[in-house]
Every structure is written in C-alpha cells, then in structure tokens.
Amino acid sequence: MQRVKELPVVMIREIGYSYPNGTEALKNINLNFFKGELIGIMGKNGAGKTSLIRTFNGLIRPTYGTIYIDNENISSKSIATLSKKVGIIFQNPFHQLFSNSVEEEIKFSLKSFNLGKEEIQFKTDQILHEFNLEKYRNRSPLNLSGGESKKLATASIICRDPEILVFDEPTLGQDAKEIEFFINLIKSERKKGKTIIIITHNVEFAYKYLPRTILMADGQIIVDGPTKKVLNNEFLIKQTSLILPQIRQFTLVLQQNGFHEVEDLLTTNEMIDYLRNLIKHKSSHI
Amino acid sequence: MSLEFLNAFKFMKKKSILHKMDPRAKLLFSIIYTISALLYTKIIPLFFIFISLIPIILIGKLFKQWIKSIRGLSFLIVFIIILNTLFMSLSFAIAMIFRILIMVSAFSIFFLTVDPNDFALSLISMKIPYEFAFSFSLAFRFVPTIATEAQNILDAQQSRGYEMQKKGLINQIKNLFPLLIPLIICSIKRAFNVAEALESIQPLDHSIVYHSHSLLLRI
Secondary structure (H helix, E strand, O other): OOOOOOOOOEEEEEEEEEOOOOOEEEEEEEEEEOOOOEEEEEEOOOOOHHHHHHHHOOOOOOOEEEEEEOOEEOOOOOHHHHOOOEEEEOOOHHHOOOOOOHHHHHHHHHHHHOOOHHHHHHHHHHHHHHOOOHHHOOOOHHHOOHHHHHHHHHHHHHOOOOOEEEEEOOOOOOOHHHHHHHHHHHHHHHHOOOEEEEEOOOHHHHHHHOOEEEEEEOOEEEEEEEHHHHHOOHHHHHHOOOOOOHHHHHHHHHHHOOOHHHHHOOOHHHHHHHHHHHHHHHHHHO | OOOHHHHHHOOOOOOOHHHHOOHHHHHHHHHHHHHHHHHOOOHHHHHHHHHHHHHHHHHOOOHHHHHHHHHHOHHHHHHHHHHHHHHOOHHHHHHHHHHHHHHHHHHHHHHHHOOHHHHHHHHHHOOOOHHHHHHHHHHHHHHHHHHHHHHHHHHHHHOOOOOOOOOOHHHHHHOOHHHHHHHHHHHHHHHHHHHHHHHHOOOOOHHHHOOOOOOOOOO
C-alpha cells in the first residue's frame, strides 16, 4: 500500500531477525505504516507476527535491515525512548500488573516522564475515568477479572500517549461488551491521529473493523492490502491457517447453488440488498 | 538488559557426545563437581576444577550459552567480591567466585544437555518413587518456561518505560519488584493449573506417562 506525498510514521526496510538458536523469525520485511492508519497483522502461530512488533520498540533488534520511526533510524535508540513513541499492549495482562492498587499501576507507567505529582494524579484520574476503572481505584490489580485486567494493562500504556499503538490479540478471551469497548477505544484513538496495529486471529473482527491487513507466513509477508480483498482470497487464507469470513462462506454456498452474481458481494449490507432485491424480483413474478 | 542468561538452563537438542550421555551420569557429574567445589576454599584447586570444566563445555557445544549464564551472574559476582573482601580477604573472595562459577557451570551443563523426559525416566530407573520422580521432572520441565515468562514480563514492563539499570543497591533491589511480583504470581497460577489438570486425571497412570518408551542406556 503506497501513499503519495505523505511520509510514513513507521518505515521498515529489508529487516530480518534470527533467534540465538538460529531460527529465522523474520525475513526481508518491507512495510510502511502511515499516521492514523488502522492495520491488522494476521497469520498462523509462529509466522513471526509477535517478533515483528517487538522490533518496533527495540525489544528485539533486527539482525539486518533498518526501521525508521518518524523518519529516524531507531537502531541506536533505547527501549525506554522508543516506548514513549510505540506502546505495545501484550496478550497477557498479568505479565505487567504488580502494584498495590489500580491507581498505582497507572502511576508506575507515568513515572518515566518526569512529571510533577499533580500532573501524574491528573492524568491517572483522567485515564481511570476514560476506562471506567475509577471504582477499582484502590483495589489490587491482581483481584480484577480477566477483562478488567486487560483494560487496566491497556490503560497503563495509553496513559503514556504513544503515537503508535500495537495490540497483541486484544479480543482474545474478551466478552462482547469488552470487545465493544475496545472497538470504541480504537476508534477514538484513531481520531486523535494514532497509528494502530493489531495482531489478531479473529477473522470476523478484522473483516469488519480493519481497513488494511497484512498476512504473514514463515517470517515473511505474503500479502499486504485492503482487508476485504485479502480475507476473501481462499488460497491466501489456506496458507495462513485462517478461515474465510462468514459472508464469503455464504457467497460460496450461494454460488454453488447457482447464484453466480454474488461473487463481488463483500459486506453484510451488500448481501442484504442483494437478497432484498432477489425476494422483490421473485415475488413480482408470482 | 535481557534475561537471556536464563537460557543457560534451557535444554537444547544438539549432536554431541555430552548430549548422548545417560542423564544419571550427568547428574552424578554435576553433584561431584559441586561437592568438590565445596571441599576447597583456596584459589588454586578451585581454579583447576573450574578450568577442567571448559573442555567439557566445548565438547558439548555449549560455550555461547555458558558465557551468557556467567554474564548473568555478574551482579552476584560483584556482590560476593564486595562482601568477602570487606569481611574476609580478596583471595577468599576470588575463591568464592570460582566456587559459584563451578557450581553454576556444572548444573548449567546438566540442564542444557538433559531432556526433561529422559531425566524422569532415569530417576524412575534409579528406583526413586514415581511421585518424587514426577515432581522433580515437572520442576525441571518448568525451568525454561519460567525463563521465557521472565523475558515476556521484562518485555511488557520495558514497553511502559521500565528501566532495569538503576544506580544504588536499594534502587536496584526495589527495581526488581515489577519483574518478580508478576513472575511469582504467574508461577503460582501455573502451579494451580497443573495441579488441577493432574487431579482431573487421577489416579496417575504410570505406564501411560513414562513407561511408554524406555530409556536407552548410552555410553
């Protein structure tokens, strides 16, 4: 995906990474992420998705190639510096929660900014309100439910206001209400101009909400394009151990039953319109 | 800083004579080296015991992992030097460093070259009660898992600005809390999950778990 005139926020040029045991996790990756973009990264387990996002804030350094963030080469930047620009929210919230209270947990994330006590308190109150966590302010983070702890882990990164947000499997183990909260959150963060990158196996979620999808296999990018085109491609989906979106599965069943004109229907609304017209057409013939 | 040094205790499949050896022989080897390290308090014998480990490490193709484990001990080494020099003498401090290096290296060789399943089999064949053998092998099996988890915790904390290097001993100790608390909690949770899973398959069927393949006696 190329955009003219605009410089990407993240430029990845020919990077590769091998683990100390010799496993090649990433091979010749080239990518551009633009300001305000919402991107999904998909692929089977072990495809290199998590390794790729770990290179964004220096948790792992590419064996070869270069990453530019805001047009700056990040190879010599520390993780602490990069974490102010790139916020990664990992799968397991219990890997980061340790404070005595929810409030302290947020304050810990703000420590590295050298802010005054009042400003830290103000920002903490603000984020707790935004994430509906005020009622748990004095509760131990370890006594929160799975969904609430994930919310707290997300809040502890978003309070740092990074311009690039990376989520690793944000919908995993979340109920419908929690997923809805997350969708509203990414919408509001996107409005603020944040670049959002989401690793997910949830095809329906990606199909509905993510405009651009990158598919990975064996440490390589096999396709990068508009989600609806990418996820409707049966060949690519098989290669990445994913399943076709329900709408595509439905159109395939219709095609097998003689409704060949449904080939280009990509969204639920298009399908509803088609079926409505079909019913109208049939009933006018009766 | 990375917690990569924990990989020094993670089994890695490699083709070497050391890897092919019977786990019992390697356990005996590690115990003998540990005892011999504890027998001496002078630099020279400890130095020679330490040097004698290096060819074994090279034969096992373990040099890189071993260096990482030694690098990971640097904080402890500084601590030992300061305490022993203050309260004993510099020569005693150096001897103690050799002692700890021998013990860590000997057990590092054992963990790096013994498959957890082979370890359980070898304990059973030594007539150690099944329950103990199973508990030992389970604990052994979780060393690399805990190492991976520790790295994930460090990554998650660094992603929100946590920095490991801080000046002053008290600050450094305080600085370990964001790593240790999640690690302990995750380990306790995992222990409960394992216990529940094991209880759900009670009674443990010895023949299914370990006797399905026999331990090959090698060298």
